[in-house]
Amino acid sequence: MFFKAFFKCPFMIDLYLKDETYKIIGLCMEVHKILGKGHSEIIYKEALEYEFRTNGIPYEREKNYRIEYKEIFLSRYYNADFVVFDEIILEVKAIQCFTKSDVRQTLNYLAASKNKLGLLVNFGEDSLKHQRVIL
Numbered sequence: 001m002f003f004k005a006f007f008k009c010p011f012m013i014d015l016y017l018k019d020e021t022y023k024i025i026g027l028c029m030e031v032h033k034i035l036g037k038g039h040s041e042i043i044y045k046e047a048l049e050y051e052f053r054t055n056g057i058p059y060e061r062e063k064n065y066r067i068e069y070k071e072i073f074l075s076r077y078y079n080a081d082f083v084v085f086d087e088i089i090l091e092v093k094a095i096q097c098f099t100k101s102d103v104r105q106t107l108n109y110l111a112a113s114k115n116k117l118g119l120l121v122n123f124g125e126d127s128l129k130h131q132r133v134i135l
Contacts, residue, residue, distance in 0.1 A: 024057070031048055
C-alpha cells in the first residue's frame with residue numbers, strides 16, 4: 001500500500017474527461033447492441049439522442065460552428081453531430097472503417113469549437129469502434 005501511495009503505475013493514465021467519455025461510449029455500445037450495424041447515421045443519432053435524454057446527459061445536436069478567417073467569419077460552417085457535456089464533440093459514423101479524413105474532420109470541428117476532446121464512433125462494424133481525438 002505504501003508503494004502505491006508514492007509511485008504511480010505507468011499503466012494508470014488519467015484521461016481528460018474520462019468519466020464523461022466512458023458514459024458516452026457506454027450509451028453508444030447500448031445503441032449498437034440493440035440496433036447492430038447496417039443502419040444509416042441518422043438512425044443511430046436518433047437512438048443516441050433518446051439515450052442522452054433518458055440518462056440525463058446534457059447534449060446539443062447538430063451544433064453549428066462558424067469558421068473564422070482573419071477578421072471575418074466565413075459564410076460556411078461546421079456542423080457537429082453532438083456536443084455532449086458542453087465539451088465533447090461526438091461524431092457519429094456508419095461506415096466500413098474510420099479513415100484519416102474522419103479524424104481530420106473531427107479535428108477541424110474541435111478547432112472551430114475551441115473544445116479539446118472529440119469522440120469518433122462508428123456503428124458500421126460488427127462491434128462498435130471508437131476513437132478519442134485530442135486537439
